[in-house]
Amino acid sequence: MLNEYLPDVIAIALDNLNKSKLNEIRMRLGRPILVDYGGLYYLSRTGITDVISKAIICKKEMIDYVITQACENSLYAYNEDIKQGFLTISGGIRIGLAGTCVRDGTIIKTIKNMSSLNIRIPHEIKNCSLKILEFITEPLIHNTLILSSPGAGKTTLLRDLAFQISQRYLRNILIIDERNEIANTVNGVSQYNMGIFCDVMTNCTKKFGLENGIRSMRPDVVMTDEIANEDDVRAIHYALGCGVKVIATTHCDNINALRNKKDFNELIDKQTFERYVLLSTRDGAGTIEGVYDKNFKCLCM
Amino acid sequence: MISILLSILIVACSTYIGWGISNYYKKRVIFFKDVNDLLNFLINNINFLKDSINVILLNFVKQQQPSVALIEIINDYISNKKQYYILLKKEEVYIINNIFNHLGKSDSENQIAGLKNFTFQINNVIEKCEADYNKIGRISTKLGFLFGITLAIFFI
Numbered sequence: 239m240l241n242e243y244l245p246d247v248i249a250i251a252l253d254n255l256n257k258s259k260l261n262e263i264r265m266r267l268g269r270p271i272l273v274d275y276g277g278l279y280y281l282s283r284t285g286i287t288d289v290i291s292k293a294i295i296c297k298k299e300m301i302d303y304v305i306t307q308a309c310e311n312s313l314y315a316y317n318e319d320i321k322q323g324f325l326t327i328s329g330g331i332r333i334g335l336a337g338t339c340v341r342d343g344t345i346i347k348t349i350k351n352m353s354s355l356n357i358r359i360p361h362e363i364k365n366c367s368l369k370i371l372e373f374i375t376e377p378l379i380h381n382t383l384i385l386s387s388p389g390a391g392k393t394t395l396l397r398d399l400a401f402q403i404s405q406r407y408l409r410n411i412l413i414i415d416e417r418n419e420i421a422n423t424v425n426g427v428s429q430y431n432m433g434i435f436c437d438v439m440t441n442c443t444k445k446f447g448l449e450n451g452i453r454s455m456r457p458d459v460v461m462t463d464e465i466a467n468e469d470d471v472r473a474i475h476y477a478l479g480c481g482v483k484v485i486a487t488t489h490c491d492n493i494n495a496l497r498n499k500k501d502f503n504e505l506i507d508k509q510t511f512e513r514y515v516l517l518s519t520r521d522g523a524g525t526i527e528g529v530y531d532k533n534f535k536c537l538c539m
Numbered sequence: 540m541i542s543i544l545l546s547i548l549i550v551a552c553s554t555y556i557g558w559g560i561s562n563y564y565k566k567r568v569i570f571f572k573d574v575n576d577l578l579n580f581l582i583n584n585i586n587f588l589k590d591s592i593n594v595i596l597l598n599f600v601k602q603q604q605p606s607v608a609l610i611e612i613i614n615d616y617i618s619n620k621k622q623y624y625i626l627l628k629k630e631e632v633y634i635i636n637n638i639f640n641h642l643g644k645s646d647s648e649n650q651i652a653g654l655k656n657f658t659f660q661i662n663n664v665i666e667k668c669e670a671d672y673n674k675i676g677r678i679s680t681k682l683g684f685l686f687g688i689t690l691a692i693f694f695i
Contacts, residue, residue: 310591314647348646 239329240359243307245300247283254285261523262389263357265296265304276522301352308333313348319417321346330360330422330429360393360419362430366524367398373529373537374399374485374513375407379459381478381510384487385496386517391524392487393419393463395517397430399485400461404433412457413438414447420463448473452480459483468501478510492516493534509533546691553690557683564668564676566606567626571665573605574635577613578658585647585654592643593617612639634660 240257241249248271252260255275262274263281270293271281279286280293287293308325309316319325325333334356337349374382384392397420404411413436415421421428421438428438437455439447444462451457460477462470465488477484490496493516497506505511509532516527529538577599584595596613599605605613608626615622616639624632638657645653 309643310593312591312593312643313645314585314643314650315589315591317646 240331240357243304243327243331243333245303247294248281248300251281251283251285251294257359258361260359261361262359263355265301265355265357267296267298267301267353269296270294271296301355304333304355304357305335305352317348320349322417323349324417326418326422328422328424328429330419332358332360332417332419334358358389360422362397363391363394363524364398364401366391367395367402369526370395370515370529370538371399371402371406374515375403379403379407379409379483379485380512381483382485382513382515383465383496383505383511384485384515384517385490385493386487387491387519388489389523390517390519392517394524395515396420396461396463396485396487397432400436401431401433403459404435409435409458410456411436411459411461412447412451412455414442414444414451414460414462415440416442416444416447416463420461443473444470445473448477452477452482457482459485461485463487464489466501471501471505474505474510484511491518493528493530513537542695546694549690549694550684550687553687554680554684557680557686560679560683561676563626564672564679566608568665568668568672569606570608570626571631571661571668573603573609574638575658575661575665576603576605577609578638578654578661581642582651582654582658585650589647631664634664 241252244252248263252263255273259276260273261276264272264274270290273279273281273286275286279288280290281287282289282292283294305325308327309320313320316325320335323335325335327333335349335352336354337352339349340347374380384395386392400411400413400420403409411433413420413432415423415438418440421432421436421440422430423438423440428436432438437451437457439451444465447462448460452460460482462484463486465471465474465486474484474486488496488499488502490499493514496502496514512532514530514534516530518525518527520527527539528536530536580599580603581595584590584598590598596617600610600613608624612622612624612635622636622639624635627635634657638654641653641657642650644650
């Protein structure tokens, strides 16, 4: 699936690798292509290598090819995503973009002269949330915030939580999938087994999704990825005011650092979230560092 | 007897050539009207649904059933093959190439502005094609027939 978005030289090299172990491909203009294959390696024509001289060097045509393919030759259809610095392609694969922003005053119109791509390949890890499930769902489902630095498995954990809560507790779950990363819907059908009680709203803002989705879909639990700003926090408050449970994620590498996030102060002070789950990459992505209650008391390590 | 048969053959051939010329001009009008429909279809779909170009083109073929010539061009574009234009003049090939090369290269606002510009160009081409058809196409079958008759009389 990934190969169709990549230039032949990279696709052939990747054919020699076990795709289930492949987490990330980093393409930087004029630099060797790097892959996260359970550790960082250079990509060579025959697979992976530690020798920089054997690495495939990323050319502009390669970056352009990936973007053209990812946009299905239709930039207008993806420009909103490009403006936000990413593209999501089938399989839930996310391509992070870096280049020159084209601005009109304060508004970003697009990104041109792409110089770096970060292709992140998601993996469905069934039952990865079982270890923490009881802390989140017993005796009732708690409002939960999952914290970790990027690439530590927040989305994978959230996806499995959706499946487990849907299957085990038979609750209506609404997933607000702003970047189509959680459910990876293609033509409206999720590419993952999210359980039979899941509804997914894709490509909408959290504000829109939470306000309209709660009204229209009457969920018991709402799940959303990457709360980042004041608008997202407001939307979460709205959901909680409607009596809906919220399970969300945010970027933060330790529990105390969350207090330094200005937009989160109100959430913490009001004890909005009853559970915090901290993830890290210490023993690989998805390492559970701890589950904390609303007073940041550790419930499980 | 042979001269009569030959005369009939000459009239038939000449009429057929005349009909072919008439058909050529007619097909050109139909082709460019279909291109105009395609541009309007693209404008509406890009503006609203924001589907990818290939999806829009396939929907257009399915829903509007344009002329075979345009279907072939669309299929060649979708499968990244070189496009061939049998009905078109050099400057028209340039416009059609520009339309397809322009697709998917900008945000929806600029894409639509570009397509509207092409619509204007295509409308001018349609006007010329219709004038050609009225001037040459409509009478070429009759002219072919008359030319055939003249030749036949000459032979007899």
